[in-house]
Amino acid sequence: MRSLAPALIALSFSLAPAAHAEPQKPETPDQKALYSLGVRIAKDFKTLGISPEELEFLKLGMDDSFAGKASVDPKDTASVQNIQRFQRERFQAAINREKEESGKFLAEAAKKKGAEKSDSGLIYVSQKGGKGESPTKADTVKVTYEGTLRDGTVFDSRTDPKNPISFPLGNVIPCWQEAIAKLKPGGSAEFYCPSDIAYGDNGSAPVIPPGAALKFEVTLLEVAKADAKTEKDGE
Numbered sequence: 001m002r003s004l005a006p007a008l009i010a011l012s013f014s015l016a017p018a019a020h021a022e023p024q025k026p027e028t029p030d031q032k033a034l035y036s037l038g039v040r041i042a043k044d045f046k047t048l049g050i051s052p053e054e055l056e057f058l059k060l061g062m063d064d065s066f067a068g069k070a071s072v073d074p075k076d077t078a079s080v081q082n083i084q085r086f087q088r089e090r091f092q093a094a095i096n097r098e099k100e101e102s103g104k105f106l107a108e109a110a111k112k113k114g115a116e117k118s119d120s121g122l123i124y125v126s127q128k129g130g131k132g133e134s135p136t137k138a139d140t141v142k143v144t145y146e147g148t149l150r151d152g153t154v155f156d157s158r159t160d161p162k163n164p165i166s167f168p169l170g171n172v173i174p175c176w177q178e179a180i181a182k183l184k185p186g187g188s189a190e191f192y193c194p195s196d197i198a199y200g201d202n203g204s205a206p207v208i209p210p211g212a213a214l215k216f217e218v219t220l221l222e223v224a225k226a227d228a229k230t231e232k233d234g235e
Contacts, residue, residue, distance in 0.1 A: 043206060094210060125191065137227035140168050149212060164221050175198050
């Protein structure tokens with residue numbers, strides 16, 4: 001479970017605007033930095049599933065702290081424990097919601113023409129066949145790819161064949177290890193990863209939510225076989 005750093009919480013309190021301050025568009029570098037920080041903090045609180053009504057209590061705590069009249073000491077043991085309980089319960093609820101929606105997303109993907117579902121939960125849809133030998137975990141691969149969340153948000157992309165990425169296949173998430181091992185050089189596929197073989201209940205902040213299923217479109221460009229590299233190094 002990912003937790004909010006105490007310093008971040010304290011910082012969000014200290015950044016609360018003075019009461020009745022007129023909103024303004026950030027213009028200076030410092031104002032833009034503060035605005036961006038506010039967006040990042042809001043994303044963390046949004047993960048907790050805070051309702052509009054609950055947001056008012058959050059704002060009240062910020063305003064009171066900023067004015068020096070807070071009725072609660074955030075360092076008090078009882079307060080810390082209450083905050084931790086709140087975070088724990090809300091994060092687990094968020095994970096459960098994400099997994100439920102991800103389950104629906106994966107079920108739809110499994111209905112696609114040509115879709116193959118493995119025991120791990122990986123859903124693999126071949127797009128283009130390749131030639132040659134498929135990679136193993138010991139090999140280094142060169143690929144282009146795009147990764148999206150279930151709502152279509154692109155969280156990572158490297159699609160220019162002139163600027164691919166290379167990595168040892170054994171160093172990436174299990175979903176990639178399994179799916180790319182099905183490809184041959186020149187081949188491409190889209191595949192869907194349940195969270196259990198992707199980033200799990202922790203997610204990958206700030207772009208991948210806890211418990212999220214992911215979609216990838218990958219083209220395998222080259223495979224550098226580990227045994228071939230060993231032989232070359234030994235010459």
